[in-house]
Amino acid sequence: MQQVADEAGVSRTTVSFVLNNTPNVNISAATRARVWQAVANLNYARTFAARSLATGRSQTVAFILRQVPDELLVNGFLGGLLSGVTQAISADNYRLLFEAVGHDASAGAYTELVRTQRVDGLIISGPVVDDTELRDLHRESVPIVVNGKPDFEELYSVDVDNVASARTAVQHLIDLGHRRIAHITNGPLNYTASSDRLEGYRQALLNAGLPCEDRYIQINPTFTDQGGYEAMRHLLDLPERPTAVFAASDVVAFGAIRAIQEAGLHIPADISIVGFDDIPLASYLAPGLTTIHIPVVQLGVRAGEMLMQLIQGDPPVPHRVLLETRLVIRHSTAPLRES
Amino acid sequence: MQQVADEAGVSRTTVSFVLNNTPNVNISAATRARVWQAVANLNYARTFAARSLATGRSQTVAFILRQVPDELLVNGFLGGLLSGVTQAISADNYRLLFEAVGHDASAGAYTELVRTQRVDGLIISGPVVDDTELRDLHRESVPIVVNGKPDFEELYSVDVDNVASARTAVQHLIDLGHRRIAHITNGPLNYTASSDRLEGYRQALLNAGLPCEDRYIQINPTFTDQGGYEAMRHLLDLPERPTAVFAASDVVAFGAIRAIQEAGLHIPADISIVGFDDIPLASYLAPGLTTIHIPVVQLGVRAGEMLMQLIQGDPPVPHRVLLETRLVIRHSTAPLRES
DNA sequence: TTGAAAGCGCTAACAA
DNA sequence: TTGTTAGCGCTTTCAA
Numbered sequence: 001m002q003q004v005a006d007e008a009g010v011s012r013t014t015v016s017f018v019l020n021n022t023p024n025v026n027i028s029a030a031t032r033a034r035v036w037q038a039v040a041n042l043n044y045a046r047t048f049a050a051r052s053l054a055t056g057r058s059q060t061v062a063f064i065l066r067q068v069p070d071e072l073l074v075n076g077f078l079g080g081l082l083s084g085v086t087q088a089i090s091a092d093n094y095r096l097l098f099e100a101v102g103h104d105a106s107a108g109a110y111t112e113l114v115r116t117q118r119v120d121g122l123i124i125s126g127p128v129v130d131d132t133e134l135r136d137l138h139r140e141s142v143p144i145v146v147n148g149k150p151d152f153e154e155l156y157s158v159d160v161d162n163v164a165s166a167r168t169a170v171q172h173l174i175d176l177g178h179r180r181i182a183h184i185t186n187g188p189l190n191y192t193a194s195s196d197r198l199e200g201y202r203q204a205l206l207n208a209g210l211p212c213e214d215r216y217i218q219i220n221p222t223f224t225d226q227g228g229y230e231a232m233r234h235l236l237d238l239p240e241r242p243t244a245v246f247a248a249s250d251v252v253a254f255g256a257i258r259a260i261q262e263a264g265l266h267i268p269a270d271i272s273i274v275g276f277d278d279i280p281l282a283s284y285l286a287p288g289l290t291t292i293h294i295p296v297v298q299l300g301v302r303a304g305e306m307l308m309q310l311i312q313g314d315p316p317v318p319h320r321v322l323l324e325t326r327l328v329i330r331h332s333t334a335p336l337r338e339s
Numbered sequence: 340m341q342q343v344a345d346e347a348g349v350s351r352t353t354v355s356f357v358l359n360n361t362p363n364v365n366i367s368a369a370t371r372a373r374v375w376q377a378v379a380n381l382n383y384a385r386t387f388a389a390r391s392l393a394t395g396r397s398q399t400v401a402f403i404l405r406q407v408p409d410e411l412l413v414n415g416f417l418g419g420l421l422s423g424v425t426q427a428i429s430a431d432n433y434r435l436l437f438e439a440v441g442h443d444a445s446a447g448a449y450t451e452l453v454r455t456q457r458v459d460g461l462i463i464s465g466p467v468v469d470d471t472e473l474r475d476l477h478r479e480s481v482p483i484v485v486n487g488k489p490d491f492e493e494l495y496s497v498d499v500d501n502v503a504s505a506r507t508a509v510q511h512l513i514d515l516g517h518r519r520i521a522h523i524t525n526g527p528l529n530y531t532a533s534s535d536r537l538e539g540y541r542q543a544l545l546n547a548g549l550p551c552e553d554r555y556i557q558i559n560p561t562f563t564d565q566g567g568y569e570a571m572r573h574l575l576d577l578p579e580r581p582t583a584v585f586a587a588s589d590v591v592a593f594g595a596i597r598a599i600q601e602a603g604l605h606i607p608a609d610i611s612i613v614g615f616d617d618i619p620l621a622s623y624l625a626p627g628l629t630t631i632h633i634p635v636v637q638l639g640v641r642a643g644e645m646l647m648q649l650i651q652g653d654p655p656v657p658h659r660v661l662l663e664t665r666l667v668i669r670h671s672t673a674p675l676r677e678s
Numbered sequence: 679t680t681g682a683a684a685g686c687g688c689t690a691a692c693a694a
Numbered sequence: 695t696t697g698t699t700a701g702c703g704c705t706t707t708c709a710a
Contacts, residue, residue, distance in 0.1 A: 001687065011697045016689060026695060045454035049391035050687035053702050056387065064438070069426070072418035073636070074619040079411035084441055087408070095457075098427055098437040115384035118434075175368070225623050254623040280413040281620045284564050284593040297412070340697035341701065350681045355705060365679055392686050 001046070008039035009299060015039075018299045019046065033179040052117075061140060061307055062087055065100040066109045066126030072100055072256065074251075076279040077296045081147070083299020085123060087118040092308050094120075103127070114142050127191060128155070143310035146301045149192040149321075156310065158302045164194055165292045165325040166200025166248065167207075169274045172290070173244040174329055177336035178272060181205065181240035182216040184231040184256060186249035186276065187223040197248040217243055220252055228255025236263050238270040243336055250282045250291055257285075257332070268334035278328055288330030295323050299304045346377035349415055354378075358385065381602075388449070391456075400428055401458040403449045404439040405465030411439055411593055413590075415618040416635045420486070423639020424462060431647050433459075441646070453481050454630055458645045462486060466530060467494070467671055482649035484642045495649065497641040497660040504631045504664040505539025505587070506546075508613045511629070511666055512583040513547045516675035517611060520544065521555040521581035523570040523595060525588035525615065526562040536587040536615065537634045555581055557590055567594025575602050582610060589614040589621045589630055596624075596671070607673035625667030634662050 005012045009030060019036040042276070046121045052058050061331045063085055097119055099110055103126075111133045115120045121143030128134065136142055136156060146157040147264055156289040173181050183201045194212060198217070205212045215238060218231035228247055235242055236259065247253035253275035260271050267273060267287055275282060275291035282289040304319055309316045344351045349370060356364045357374040377383070391397050402424055406414060411450045420650075425435055436458055438449055452458045460482030467473065468488040477483055477494060483560035485496040521566050522540045526533045533630070554577060557570035567586055574581055575598065586592035592614035598608050606612060606626055614621060621628040633671045641660055648655040 012688085013698080014696060015688080017696090019684075022690085022691080031695080043454075045451060047392070048455040048457040049388050049397065050702090053386070053392050053704085054687080054689040056702075060436070069422045069636070072422045075418040076415060076619070078418045078421075079414040082417075082437060083411045083439060084439070095452075096423070096437045097399070098421060100422060112384060112435075115382075116387040118387040197691050205496045220704070227624035251623065254620075258623075279620075280415070280616070281593075281623075282478045283675070284590065284597075285624070351704085352681055352683095352706080353679085355699040356680090359705080361706090367679075370679085386703050389686090390705075392688085395686075504700080 001044070004035065004038045004042055005309075007042060008034040010035065013278060013321055015226070023260050033246050035281065038247030044187060056117070058118055058120050059093060060095050060097050060119045060286060061085075061123060061304075061311075062097045062099055062110060064115050065098075065102055066103055066123045066124065066128070068102045069100070073223035076277075076281070077294075081125060081300040082115050083172075084302075086300075086306040087297075088301045088304025089308055094216075094308065111137055121145070121280075121311050123303050123307055126301075127151075143307055145307045145310070147299060147303050154319070155317055156306050156316065158299060158323065160294055160325050161300070162196035162201040163321040165222060166197040166246070167204040168199050168200075168325070168327050169276060169292050170204035170246050171208075171303065172274060172329070172333065173246065175232045176208070176244070176272060178242075179336070180216065180242040180243060180278075181209060181210070181244045182218065182235045184218045184228055184235075184245060184247045184252055185220050186247070186252050187220045189219060193297065194248060202247055209267040223249070223251070225255030225258070229259045232256035232259035236260070236265075241271075244333070245271060245273045245275060250277045250279045250289060253291070253332075254285070257289075269337065272333040274327075274333055282329065287332045290330045290333040291328055292325050293328045294325055298323055308336030327335050340383070341380055341456050342445075343383050344373065346380060347373040347652050349374065362371075364450075393454070397457055397459050397601050398432060399434050399436050399458045400424075400460045400462060400643075400650075401438055401449060401452050403461060403463045404437075405442055405467070406439055407441045408439070409594045415616075416604045420464060423636040423641075424643040425639075426636075427640045427643025428647055431651075433647065440601030441613045450476055454525055460484075462642050462646055464642075466490075479585065482646055484646045486638060486642050492659070495645050495655065495658055496497070497638060497645065497662065499638070499664050500661040501535035502539040502542065504615070505536040505585070505617070506543040507664070507666050508615060508631050509543035509585050510547075510670065511613060511668070512585065512611060513543065513549070515583070515611060517583035518549060518675070519579060519581040520549070520556065520583045521557065521574050521587060523557045523567055523574075523584060523586045523591055524559050525586070527560045528558060532593060533587060535596040540585055553634060556563075562588070564591070564594035564597070566591050567591030567621040569594075569596045571595035571598035575599070576605075580610075583672070584612045585615075586612060587615050589628060591619045592630070592671075593624070593630055596628075606671050608676065612673055613666075621667075622669065626671045629669045629672040630667055631664050632667045633664055637662055 001012050004013045016031050121146050125147040146155050155327045185194045189195045202212050217253035220231045247256050275289050278291045278293035282291050306316045340351050344354045354374055357371050464486040485494050489496045524533045528534045541551050559566035559570045586595050614628045617630045617632035618641050621630050645655045
């Protein structure tokens, strides 16, 4: 930096002011030009650590993924999420530190990132179980945004409205004339995404004055396509088998589809099915899967924006943001056939 | 840090030595214990920027993805790659900075990360076009590892052997008795992944003494399933239509499958098809896609390991690592039916 | 075995 | 409009 100052014939302060475009400092255009020229000549770039030490800010946020490696592998949303977050924070010239941690109650290794001031804030993606360290951090006003459902209400969060989305999916089936509509959960009910979607299913049926029968509700404990397959097998064995199914995730829907096809039945002629997530490959399938589209990129963008606001000491309102989903109608659903 | 020193009744130097476990320094167990106790009492954590400034190392590597947001969205490999890299670098207590840049010749924004010493090394994933900045960086001995095919040979890289893998895929079809085997590229031929896979296809046919006919080779310019769909349509229109197809990516295979099914033909009874990539959802399909499995996680691990070696001044041998792929046989391929 | 002290490269308050 | 200077919090050499 001294070299740049020398080359430009000014002091280091001036160089710093020019480079930072510091407000409330009047520096002649000519001087600025000389400084920039010197910077260019010397191919100078300020040392990050020094700036960070002096300013007390790291210009970095951490993206914490609460997933084990195996889950990471099949996470079709990661790209969209990262893309969104990056987009949002790059406006303020922030960068993203990626960290994947498991589901352990206190996998708090990431709190170290904050304590050492390596990052200025945290985006946590995935279910947040009771984590005392996190609670402490939040109490100390560390900027934190959760992507999903936070464990305690005061946390800032962005999510989709699972209940309303599920209602939409089921309403679509009702609109097509279906009456015997089954539901396969996307996972165990202690996950809010699962229980909320089940709740939406219930609401849609009740609103339409349809009975909500337990035999048509399959709790899939696994999050996998295999779980969907087995659940569907049970449904197909029912005396009055459903004419439509709401599978609470696309992956589970895939499993269900396999079961249906193996049984010699056709989609959507014999059974309609709607999924949830709109994972990138949902459209590649034949028949293309009708499903609920989640705005993944937006999920990332909003989380990034909220975090930046928090970092800038400008708390976002409201605390919890729910993003709109939309029904994508492809070819796995059709009007009920009179039989 | 001074507080910790006071609390433990030692100097800051000693605290530093204990915390770093500095070698060649003998500190009594009792003293060490007191220091750690003080650290715990005060919930102390060293400021990252200060350490970084003093040591000249950032304990951070950048993961540069050469993809535009749209590609990122459907990147099924990202999770595996990140998982692998993270795994490899976490051993040395390194962290990962994620950055997505487009394909522009010199999208060199990321070189700033190096110049400012914000990161100690670079992993670049995706095609590297001629990038002068990158070349400069490499010449200055900045640790860089490319995931894929590097633009200039001297770069360290880890990749899969596309030629050999394609050969394996086609050999599988040959072994099943197929003679009229078509090929649909996964993208334009200026991408080495595409041209190398085509080359493997050729080699397999030649090795088997089969003719390699242009009419059975479809160059798909798009990387999309739609491209695969259209290419397959052309193949189906041929007077002697192929009995088997090697699609150079799973996504392209999906498109081809759609075309085949629309034509009223059955897989694998009428036409066998093998893909490439083994994207996470390849197995969800019915019929499950026979394909070439790419060890994504390992790709990340090796890249991470090589980078760490470079950072530690211990250049890995060899320069370029090719990882083994393997053929995953599912249900989209079957022996040739005598007709 | 421990301590003193000199940086690391920058920012920003203050002075000029 | 520009320069002086005191930190920011740590590492590490050298001396004790």
